[in-house]
Amino acid sequence: MKGEELIRYLNQRPVNLKEAKEKGLKIIGYFPGNYVPEEMILASGAIPICLIEGGNSHPANRALSLVPHIICPFARAQLGERLLKTNPYYSLLDLVITPITCQHLKKVAEVWEYQEEIKLFKLGIPHQYDGDFELEYYIEQLKVLKDRLETFTGNKITDNKLREAIEIYNRMRMLFRKISLTRQAQSPPIRFSDFVKWNHISFYADPTFMVETLESILKEIEKSQTPDQFNQPRLLLTGPNLAQGDHRILELIEAAGGKVVIEEFCEGLRDYWNSIDHHGDPLHSLARGYLRDKIPCAFMRSSTRRRTEFILKLISDFNVSGVIWYELLCCETYDQESYFLNKKLSEQNIPMLILESNYDVSEAGPLKNRIDAFIELIQGGSDHA
Amino acid sequence: MLELLSLCGYELKEIELELPRVKKAFTRLGITDQDISLAKQRLKTYYEIELRGIQKLFGLFVKELVNILLAKEEGKQKIIYGCMAPNFEVIGSALRSKSKDVFALVPNPAFMVVLGCIFDKFVPILEAAEQRWVKSGLVSHCAMVKTRVGLFDLNLVPRPDLLITSGSLCETSPKTNDLIGVLYNIPTCYYDTVQDRELWEYPDSSRAIQLSVKGMRRMVQRIQEEVGFEITDEMLREVIHVKNQFATAVGKVHQLIRTSDPVPICAKHENLITWLNPMSLDIDHLQKATHAVNTLYQELKERVDRGIGVVEKGSPRIFVILPHHHTDPRLEHLVKEVGLAPVATDMEFSATSGLSASDAEPPNDPYEVMSQYLQSCLLLPLGGRISVILEACKRLRVNGVLNHYHVGCRSVAGDAFIIERVIIKELKIPVLSFEWENFDPRVYQYEDFKIKLESFKSMIKPK
Numbered sequence: 043m044k045g046e047e048l049i050r051y052l053n054q055r056p057v058n059l060k061e062a063k064e065k066g067l068k069i070i071g072y073f074p075g076n077y078v079p080e081e082m083i084l085a086s087g088a089i090p091i092c093l094i095e096g097g098n099s100h101p102a103n104r105a106l107s108l109v110p111h112i113i114c115p116f117a118r119a120q121l122g123e124r125l126l127k128t129n130p131y132y133s134l135l136d137l138v139i140t141p142i143t144c145q146h147l148k149k150v151a152e153v154w155e156y157q158e159e160i161k162l163f164k165l166g167i168p169h170q171y172d173g174d175f176e177l178e179y180y181i182e183q184l185k186v187l188k189d190r191l192e193t194f195t196g197n198k199i200t201d202n203k204l205r206e207a208i209e210i211y212n213r214m215r216m217l218f219r220k221i222s223l224t225r226q227a228q229s230p231p232i233r234f235s236d237f238v239k240w241n242h243i244s245f246y247a248d249p250t251f252m253v254e255t256l257e258s259i260l261k262e263i264e265k266s267q268t269p270d271q272f273n274q275p276r277l278l279l280t281g282p283n284l285a286q287g288d289h290r291i292l293e294l295i296e297a298a299g300g301k302v303v304i305e306e307f308c309e310g311l312r313d314y315w316n317s318i319d320h321h322g323d324p325l326h327s328l329a330r331g332y333l334r335d336k337i338p339c340a341f342m343r344s345s346t347r348r349r350t351e352f353i354l355k356l357i358s359d360f361n362v363s364g365v366i367w368y369e370l371l372c373c374e375t376y377d378q379e380s381y382f383l384n385k386k387l388s389e390q391n392i393p394m395l396i397l398e399s400n401y402d403v404s405e406a407g408p409l410k411n412r413i414d415a416f417i418e419l420i421q422g423g424s425d426h427a
Numbered sequence: 428m429l430e431l432l433s434l435c436g437y438e439l440k441e442i443e444l445e446l447p448r449v450k451k452a453f454t455r456l457g458i459t460d461q462d463i464s465l466a467k468q469r470l471k472t473y474y475e476i477e478l479r480g481i482q483k484l485f486g487l488f489v490k491e492l493v494n495i496l497l498a499k500e501e502g503k504q505k506i507i508y509g510c511m512a513p514n515f516e517v518i519g520s521a522l523r524s525k526s527k528d529v530f531a532l533v534p535n536p537a538f539m540v541v542l543g544c545i546f547d548k549f550v551p552i553l554e555a556a557e558q559r560w561v562k563s564g565l566v567s568h569c570a571m572v573k574t575r576v577g578l579f580d581l582n583l584v585p586r587p588d589l590l591i592t593s594g595s596l597c598e599t600s601p602k603t604n605d606l607i608g609v610l611y612n613i614p615t616c617y618y619d620t621v622q623d624r625e626l627w628e629y630p631d632s633s634r635a636i637q638l639s640v641k642g643m644r645r646m647v648q649r650i651q652e653e654v655g656f657e658i659t660d661e662m663l664r665e666v667i668h669v670k671n672q673f674a675t676a677v678g679k680v681h682q683l684i685r686t687s688d689p690v691p692i693c694a695k696h697e698n699l700i701t702w703l704n705p706m707s708l709d710i711d712h713l714q715k716a717t718h719a720v721n722t723l724y725q726e727l728k729e730r731v732d733r734g735i736g737v738v739e740k741g742s743p744r745i746f747v748i749l750p751h752h753h754t755d756p757r758l759e760h761l762v763k764e765v766g767l768a769p770v771a772t773d774m775e776f777s778a779t780s781g782l783s784a785s786d787a788e789p790p791n792d793p794y795e796v797m798s799q800y801l802q803s804c805l806l807l808p809l810g811g812r813i814s815v816i817l818e819a820c821k822r823l824r825v826n827g828v829l830n831h832y833h834v835g836c837r838s839v840a841g842d843a844f845i846i847e848r849v850i851i852k853e854l855k856i857p858v859l860s861f862e863w864e865n866f867d868p869r870v871y872q873y874e875d876f877k878i879k880l881e882s883f884k885s886m887i888k889p890k
Contacts, residue, residue, distance in 0.1 A: 112834055142621060145597055145598065148838070149809075156626065167621065168638075169619055170642075175638070341602065343605065344608075346606060372565065374598075374599045374602070374837070378561065378599070380560075382606055
């Protein structure tokens with residue numbers, strides 16, 4: 043299976059990165075949230091690495107020496123990975139682009155900046171994503187980023203290079219979309235935990251390699267035959283972040299007999315659902331594509347209604363019978379939004395389970411109990427229907 | 428009731444005139460005779476209520492609360508509601524001064540001082556909010572936004588025609604308005620900046636300020652559509668001029684406290700001064716606010732001249748990070764009881780308040796003037812905040828720092844540990860850091876705070 047190859051690739055990737063770095067290539071990290079155009083990093087000749095490590099309490103707790111517990115575990119994990127110096131994806135970085143999205147990741151950027159921990163570039167993200175002067179501001183900041191990348195790598199970012207990068211990433215997004223859409227079938231041909239892992243690997247992988255692998259995976263899926271799975275409740279999994287390594291939630295859902303047919307997270311659908319327009323000025327296309335066209339995160343202004351409508355459409359398109367909302371502790375904007383979504387879903391008799399995680403090991407038991415009970419509830423509901 | 432109003436600075440004639448309105452408003456709040464007795468007792472226990480300036484300050488909050496509660500039934504046609512919206516109050520004051528039909532309000536300060544500090548009846552507002560979408564628990568939603576939700580839920584504020592906030596400091600305030608907007612079907616409007624200032628830019632904030640100016644102009648345009656008349660630059664300049672007089676008066680009080688030994692007043696009163704600023708009082712009441720602060724200054728000056736203070740002479744001088752509690756005077760009261768002398772908070776300083784070099788001419792554009800709030804200590808990025816705090820501590824020659832970080836605010840609380848480290852390393856003075864909630868009185872734990880404060884005091888070397 044090509045999927046297994048991807049796992050092997052991930053294990054080998056740090057060695058490849060180290061070799062590339064020794065040859066003089068720059069490795070540039072950036073935070074997830076879908077506001078840093080990785081196309082620009084690729085076009086500069088550097089290697090983009092999205093910093094999406096999480097799920098492990100050790101790095102998150104290590105960061106408690108720098109920031110209090112109210113900074114979310116994902117943001118703390120980013121600080122902790124640099125403190126621990128054991129994760130090659132974090133140790134090999136030459137520069138980090140920190141989009142100023144939520145207060146949690148902003149704080150990570152400020153701590154690194156103050157401690158001169160690593161070279162970084164703060165990318166201002168206007169939170170009124172549909173405003174005119176906000177778009178102009180974002181374009182201006184992308185221009186500053188372009189200059190910075192050119193100086194840093196010594197390579198000119200030409201329009202052609204940018205278009206090529208947009209094309210590669212668009213191709214990757216399109217493939218993820220196509221693979222994801224196969225899960226609209228009554229019996230999805232792939233396990234959702236596999237899909238999430240492929241998606242996560244794509245944030246570390248060379249995009250050309252990733253595109254080739256996804257093409258092969260898609261071909262395999264199209265050829266495969268899947269046994270009927272009528273009794274597993276079809277679920278939508280959503281929330282702020284689902285980090286690389288934060289796979290416990292996936293395992294618990296699978297073990298309970300649930301079947302996630304679509305996930306809506308920063309490190310997933312929000313990135314691949316929309317393509318970037320490759321006509322016209324590529325920097326403007328990137329700005330519109332990243333700031334306006336993508337599904338906004340919950341911290342964006344007036345995002346609640348748009349996000350809720352989008353999730354309701356996913357529920358309908360993927361024939362979902364229940365929603366699991368998985369949020370990280372202290373993520374205040376998503377926590378507020380969960381109330382509204384729950385209310386809207388109640389009106390349509392769609393059950394929703396809200397779970398919180400601080401990446402603690404001790405959460406496993408209570409999480410398991412709640413997921414088991416939720417899936418039983420949905421199954422019971424189906425039997426009685 | 429009469430004694431309470433008198434303690435709150437109401438003149439006899441005013442009481443005669445205002446009593447029916449106050450009664451009506453207090454009835455809506457569920458204030459009983461027992462509450463009034465308790466309130467009088469609290470004022471006498473925790474506040475230096477014999478000072479005329481303090482009485483007048485309390486009076487301004489009570490009057491504003493009454494205005495808010497009765498706005499609709501007294502015929503206000505347009506209600507514009509701002510919260511966590513720095514300098515919206517300038518626009519609000521201009522609106523209220525121009526039109527009797529328009530009521531611009533920033534309700535939290537009035538509710539916090541009157542229901543919280545005076546009546547100790549603030550918790551039900553927070554609990555109401557927690558039953559809705561800003562739940563209690565480890566998620567630690569800010570009690571400032573809880574207050575907004577609670578006031579809506581309990582129907583204590585008039586239904587607005589437009590709801591305004593800013594995301595200059597956090598995303599939770601705009602998100603709260605977003606939810607209020609979709610749940611109650613109320614139009615919302617935001618003005619923002621982008622928090623991407625890099626440390627090498629400090630103290631320059633021109634990028635952030637320019638974006639804020641554009642956002643404010645768009646917000647004012649939206650308000651104009653709602654109220655049906657123009658808000659001219661001249662109207663804003665007039666309010667800014669009056670507010671500058673208020674700021675000058677406040678500055679004199681601050682300077683007196685900073686340079687006195689013993690300090691002439693307990694820090695809990697500072698809340699009454701700072702919380703006046705974000706309220707959108709009309710020009711007449713802004714002038715009354717200035718008068719109240721000037722009266723207080725005269726009274727404190729007299730104390731200082733006579734060597735009277737609220738702690739012993741030579742008590743440790745401490746710098747406080749983040750403002751004093753907004754709904755509960757007990758912690759600051761305890762600070763005084765323990766014998767510590769807070770002389771300033773970081774809220775009083777900014778990147779341009781003379782602590783850092785700034786040769787720039789004051790701006791002429793009122794929107795640019797209003798956007799200078801982005802230079803205040805609280806809104807600076809970590810590196811900027813640290814610079815301002817270190818310089819202030821050095822200049823004021825404080826003996827220790829009380830670093831009580833507001834758990835509901837990721838932005839400011841997130842800085843707390845680094846700030847502590849830097850102060851200890853650079854200034855070699857003790858820092859007491861602890862988590863609390865600036866707006867939630869349930870955070871108060873007498874024994875816990877007392878032990879912390881006493882230990883802190885014992886760590887301060889006599890100078």
